[in-house]
Amino acid sequence: MKKKILTVVSTLALCTSLAMPTYAAGNHPGTPEQQTYNSSGFTDYGQLVKKLEKIERSSQGRVDVEVVGQSNQGRDIYQARVGTGDRVILIESEIHGNEKTGTEAILNLLQHLGSSNSPDVKAMLEEVTLVTLPKMNPDASELDRRGNVMSWEEVLQDFPQLEGADGPTWNHYYSENRATIQGDDYASQPGFDVNRDFNPDLDYTPEPEDVPGSSSQPGWYITPEAQTVRDVYKDLEDEFGKVDVFVDLHHQGLYYVDGTSEPVTLSLSGQFVPDPSSEAGSKYAEYEDTYDYDFSRQLNLAAYDALQSMGNSPFDNITLYSQGLDLPGTALGSFALNGSGTVLFEVTGQTQSMGQKKKGMLVKAVETGLQAIIEGVADGSVDELDPERYEDIPETSYQPGI
Numbered sequence: 001m002k003k004k005i006l007t008v009v010s011t012l013a014l015c016t017s018l019a020m021p022t023y024a025a026g027n028h029p030g031t032p033e034q035q036t037y038n039s040s041g042f043t044d045y046g047q048l049v050k051k052l053e054k055i056e057r058s059s060q061g062r063v064d065v066e067v068v069g070q071s072n073q074g075r076d077i078y079q080a081r082v083g084t085g086d087r088v089i090l091i092e093s094e095i096h097g098n099e100k101t102g103t104e105a106i107l108n109l110l111q112h113l114g115s116s117n118s119p120d121v122k123a124m125l126e127e128v129t130l131v132t133l134p135k136m137n138p139d140a141s142e143l144d145r146r147g148n149v150m151s152w153e154e155v156l157q158d159f160p161q162l163e164g165a166d167g168p169t170w171n172h173y174y175s176e177n178r179a180t181i182q183g184d185d186y187a188s189q190p191g192f193d194v195n196r197d198f199n200p201d202l203d204y205t206p207e208p209e210d211v212p213g214s215s216s217q218p219g220w221y222i223t224p225e226a227q228t229v230r231d232v233y234k235d236l237e238d239e240f241g242k243v244d245v246f247v248d249l250h251h252q253g254l255y256y257v258d259g260t261s262e263p264v265t266l267s268l269s270g271q272f273v274p275d276p277s278s279e280a281g282s283k284y285a286e287y288e289d290t291y292d293y294d295f296s297r298q299l300n301l302a303a304y305d306a307l308q309s310m311g312n313s314p315f316d317n318i319t320l321y322s323q324g325l326d327l328p329g330t331a332l333g334s335f336a337l338n339g340s341g342t343v344l345f346e347v348t349g350q351t352q353s354m355g356q357k358k359k360g361m362l363v364k365a366v367e368t369g370l371q372a373i374i375e376g377v378a379d380g381s382v383d384e385l386d387p388e389r390y391e392d393i394p395e396t397s398y399q400p401g402i
Contacts, residue, residue, distance in 0.1 A: 041359055042100040043107065045075060045138050051107055052078055052134075059114030062125075068133075069228030072150040075138040077228050080106075082113050085127035087377050088236055089245040090340075091370065092133040092229060095195045095331065097140025097148075098182065101347050101359065102249025105366035106134045109374075127378040131236060137194050137225050145184040147173050147191030148225055155222050165208035169220065171196035171329075195248075197226035198334040200287060202234055219329035229331060233338075245299060245343070245377060246335040249366060252346040257317050261400035265314045266365050267346040268303055269321035270296030270390065272333035284328070290339035295383075297390035299341045299373055302382045304393055306372030307365060315365055319396040321346050345369060 043051065056065040059082070067076040093102030110132065113121060135141050139149045152168040168174065173181060174190035197219040206220040213219070221227050236243050255264045274281030276288040284291070307315045321344055327333045336342040347362050376382030 043103055043135075045135065045142050048078070048103065048107075048135050048138075049076075052080055052110075055080070055107070055110050055114050058111075063110055063114035068232055070224060071137065071139045072148055072154065072224050073139045075142075077133065077136055077138065077225065079131060079133055079232060080110050081129065081131045082110060083125040083127075083129040085125065085129050085378065086240065087128045087244045088131065088240050088242065089128055089247070089374060089377060090131045090133070090233065090236065090243050091247040091249065092136045092331070093249040094135045094141050095137050095225070095229075095248065096146045096193075096250065097137050097142070098144050098146055099249070099251035099347070100141070101251070101362045101366055102345065103134045103141075104359075104363040105249070105370060106132045108363070108367050109370060124375060124378040128374060129240070130374060131232070133229060133232065136229060139225075140191065140194075143184070143189070145191075146181055146193060147184075147186065148194050148223055149189050149191050150223060151190045159206045159222060162206055162208055162211060165211035167211045169196075169222070170212045170214055171219070192223050194223050194225045195331060196329040197221060197223045198230065198329055198331045200284070200328055200334045200337040202230055202334075202338065213329070215329070216326045217329065218334070226331075233335060237338075243335065243338075243340045245373065246332065246340040247343045247345065247370065247373065248330075248332050249345045250347070251349055252321075254348055255319070256397045256400045257319055258395040258397040259401045260397075262317050264319050264348055264396060265307075265317040265362070266348065266369075267319045267321040267344075267396050268300045268369070268393065269323070269325075269344040269346075270300045270336075270342055271323050272325050272327050272330055272336055272342065272344070274326055276337070280326075284337055287337040287339075291337055292339060292341060293336075294387040295341035296336065296343065297387035298382050298385040299343045299376070300393075301385045301387070301390055302372045302376035303343065303345075303369030305385075306368050310368065314361060315368070318393070320390075320393045321396060323395075343369075343373060 052065045056063050063080055063082045065078060065080045068079040069077040071077060093106055137148055140147055152172060156163055171193040173186035175187040179187040199218040199221055204221060206222055221230055233243055257264055273284060275293055276284035276291050304318055307318050332342045332344055345366055
């Protein structure tokens with residue numbers, strides 16, 4: 001396994017998660033009948049390293065694994081890459097450490113793509129280059145919590161120009177700001193919501209006047225985890241000219257398909273900032289020529305159609321995540337403005353509220369959607385989808401329909 005950095009140290013959802021509803025929805029993830037309240041059934045950091053090594057070895061070089069950065073606590077952040085095509089798909093998981101099904105889905109896909117002798121798989125990998133960042137916030141993952149582990153004092157050491165700023169930034173969890181989130185203690189171990197630390201300006205360096213910021217403003221690239229993802233993205237741009245697709249794998253609370261009492265299995269979205277060509281998005285006008293909302297909608301449709309095709313089952317319960325967002329500090333918002341087609345997966349339940357009896361179903365849902373996106377990009381079929389059909393995907397409801 002190649003390593004750019006040799007040290008290995010052992011040791012909320014896209015928007016801040018809403019509280020779980022107090023009502024249940026039958027025998028479904030997130031209900032008491034399915035809860036175990038731990039993450040022991042998911043791949044931990046040490047297991048991830050071993051699984052990636054095994055996948056790389058068994059693929060006989062088809063899957064390339066390397067270290068691309070380090071977390072704030074010194075854990076290596078891994079990239080696994082497969083395929084030789086010109087169209088680039090970048091997928092990350094566990095930017096929030098208690099949102100774990102995406103990592104399992106990525107590992108399953110890498111194992112399949114690295115070992116399959118199918119002519120279809122070989123043809124697909126000649127068209128696309130798939131780059132994955134599984135468990136990209138490993139410190140948070142090991143603590144099974146949303147935020148990383150990083151104090152404001154550490155930020156000031158790295159960026160002394162922020163010493164006089166009105167800090168910390170708004171997304172910093174510590175004793176005076178959201179000290180307890182989803183049952184986790186940030187007073188003794190402060191940290192950041194890394195998915196608010198991105199900026200559409202990929203060369204941005206933190207400035208005091210941009211602190212503390214807000215949810216509708218760009219982030220700062222002050223966390224090493226966000227810096228690593230940014231650097232991977234820029235390296236791919238240098239190599240290929242463009243990152244065609246960016247997919248971010250998350251979890252959410254227990255919600256419902258609008259107008260029904262059916263609990264949502266997962267939600268999708270391709271909208272994270274206003275269109276730069278619109279009045280609402282005029283502040284992003286410099287990105288008007290790169291932003292491609294139609295392509296984002298087509299990618300989401302590819303995943304949606306694949307899940308709907310699985311028949312009358314929980315895989316039907318797919319909705320649109322909240323629309324009308326303005327979140328340039330998210331990875332999805334920043335990379336959408338830079339020209340990537342973007343897809344958000346929001347699986348039901350954090351590990352604190354999701355039972356593992358349904359883990360397999362939820363992982364399969366993510367895996368199915370990802371496979372459809374990869375295939376659609378490889379064979380060009382995604383480009384033939386009518387983006388307006390995206391608007392027909394059912395919306396998410398926060399309470400069951402009557």
